[in-house]
Amino acid sequence: MTSSPTSEGVSGARIGVVTFPGTLDDVDASRAVALAGAEPVTLWHGDADLRDVDAVVLPGGFSYGDYLRCGAIARFAPVMEPLVAAARGGLPVLGICNGFQILCETHLLPGALTRNESLHFVCRDQRLRVETADTFWTSDFEPGDEIVIPLKNGEGNYVADERVLDELEAENRVVFRYLGGNPNGSRRDIAGISNARGNVVGLMPHPEHAVEDLTGPGTDGLGLFTSALTAIVNA
């Protein structure tokens, strides 16, 4: 699919990347997985088969054209059935942008992503604070780390009722917060959250676009993928 750095697959870890019709950032996610040292494995929306992967990335894009509601159709794809079950059983799953929206639609994560407050699509290099290292996807960070990764969405405005927001904060499940201006109106500046167990993480910004100095604002995004790798190898 994409180029392989010398380190690809040395860990023996296999991370699946799902392609739905309309998925766009699958090549980027696969590249990030490879750069982190794992083997990217292509997963097809129409196959109810996770191909024995150790973790899964739901990449960004416009699955099914965002028709009806972002992620609303993708959640019914055949691949989602084994994926949801495995995630409930502890399989590390990262949802990026449209992937985050799909995770909310499947109720693996609470809340929903609605239209940006500005009503415009926004693409920019976004500063974030890593709020917790207690997830499978952030263990290589320290709480309080500030990172810059690209953000690009039209419907990234995270909403949930006050009770859920309080609960997320109380349980240390707000994983990333926006710094330097909230780009889409998200409640409490939330950029990413996790489930209670910390194996399922969703975020709107795109860590897979910050894995090479040449093409990204830096390489801060790589940490999410190496974190998963650490968790898999140590498991």
Next chain:
Amino acid sequence: MTSDLDTVGRATATPDTDQPWRDLGLKGDEYERIREILGRRPSNSELAMYSVMWSEHCSYKSSKVHLRQFGEKAPETDALLVGIGENAGVVDIGDGLAVTFKVESHNHPSFVEPYQGAATGVGGIVRDIISMGARPVAIMDPLRFGPLDADDTRRVLPGIVAGISGYGNCLGLPNIGGEVVFDSCYAGNPLVNALALGVMKHEDIHLASAKGLGNKVILYGARTGGDGIGGVSVLASETFEDTGPAKRPAVQVGDPFMEKLLIECTLELLQAGLVEGIQDLGGAGISCATSELASNGDGGMDVALDLVPLRDPTLSPEEILMSESQERMCAVVTPDKVDEFLAVCEKWDVPATVIGEVTDTNRLRITWHGELIVDVPPRTVAHDGPVYNRPMARPVYLDALQANTPDSLPRPRSAAELQDTILDLVASPNQASKAWVTDQYDRYVRGNTVLAQPEDAGVIRVDEQTGRGVALSTDCNGRFAKLDPYAGAQLAYAEAYRNVAATGAVPLAVTNCLNFGSPEDPEVMWQFAEAVRGLADACQQMGTPVTGGNVSFYNSTGDTAIHPTPLVGVLGVFDDTDRRTPMSWGIDGELIYLLGTTEDEFGGSEWAHHQGHLGGLPPAVKLEAERQLGQILVAGSRDGMLTAAHDLSDGGVAIGLIEMALRSGTGARLWVPDGIDPFVFLLSESTARALVVVPRSEELRFTEMCGARGFPCTRIGVVDSGLGADLGRGEDQVVVIGNVYGEDLVLGLDEVRSAHSATLPAVLG
């Protein structure tokens, strides 16, 4: 319904029936010519086909005689794998890789219906790229509007930008450049040009032809609807009038999700070797695809039009032939591969239907429920349209316009006046930050974007192993072309060439989108001929072939034509994009050099425009100097001598410096060289110039290289983050320009940034 069907038989039997050729955009002599070709009156379906295919937009009937120069004057080159005339030209970039790139106009649809017009402009150019067998990897959108605060600009701009954003982002193509220009000449006729870039291996090139007797013709993609009927004829090939029927139905409606599926599906079909010939359906829809495929192949094709899947079952055969519904492709497939072809389409949820087959009759025959409604020689539809040698006349106003130089305008005469002028310019709509627009575009998707706007050129990595890649820039200053269309086209070329070279890429090939007024106006036709001659001459001299292009006529506001706007796109190649030169400088102590010579040249300049003045002559064209400058910029990048580089054009040294300082967020100290007027030094728009930033360790090597080539290079400044503190302004980053009428001109970057970034949001929200 069938009883109303105007069959070929009926057309033969009723030669005197009145036909609506005029409403379809045909002229009297063109209609007569069709009757002559067929030896009878055309059936209504045939008339529909000829009307769209012989439209200005499809047939290039007014421009053809001039565009030939791009071929006749083409420089010797091995770089061109496919030349002008195919869907898009193909350029060899080395290592067995090739790129194809093309720009097209979608001006009129975007005026009538901004969102869909602009969206389908992106969709159409992307299908041109995939029908060459290439994977689309980037897009760019050069846009031109009336004054920023004009009511109509506020109507069309947000819709056009949202359309490009909505469609392009959903396709997963990074938008890496383009332009946003405001000028009253575009009020009521915005220019929406769309460029796409595709990548392929040499062996993957596909061409549009229907070869092989008995091969099947498959229509795949979206169903055909009633949108975009006559888009190329009644919409793109006429001037707007206030009266007359609404033209909104002539605009197409896009579905980017279907287009994304179509891209992946088509690339899989091509990779699997299932396709003999392929053509996208854009302007003139099925009429264009069938007649072009047939005439480029073995010469005949039978099509059963009633098999075309429809969104609206009430469409007549004439409407189906003329519909420009989006996201459709047509392929020619050998009979043994049809099942496999259909299976790939099913995998991608793309509807596909066999609608006909290749014949050796030299006729394109189309039936409707078994009755023959079209029976024509396909070449007469696709290629043998009328050709006009339109009358030309040098505009009567031109002498007076050129005589009215900006020399009489009052010039700033002190550091304070010059500071006000510069701050004014930085905040003027044309120089202000375009982030309001470009932040709505995804520039990251696919992960190969090395540089994107506001850098000089968009840079895309093509090969992840070697770093091989390309740079692309589109440019045009319509004011220069108005003052002198021959020079204006060359200046557009020179600026795009310089932008590409500034990033470190070697300029290799050229595309264009020629936006002009009505070809029926001899003065416009003269402008067009001059611009084409200028561009062809420049390309010949510089050794960069034109790979293809597009002409858009009938761009006027009322009776007044737009400024001639010959947009030029230059493509450059990198051995390794890791060597690219960005526009932001680095650390304190790095040295700022001006390359090239500055003359007192303000005709058509941004400064004069800001005073409401247009007159005089544009800056001198210096193609040999551009070539030398390009070589220096490329060598500087390749040998690691440059931290940053930036092309100088609109607003000269002052705007160039400010853009670099804002991009890097660091101040600098500069000084105006002795012997030149500070105003001229800072704001003249002399060509063949660039600013470069050189680390101290490379200074000697760099200046010796320039010296050896005899190219002027002048040290004018140094990067310095501590000037704010020196001036008692703490951590503020400050640009200080010394020797300005005996004083220092001080620009605080925070102040400049607010002025620069506030203009568009203040009007657009």
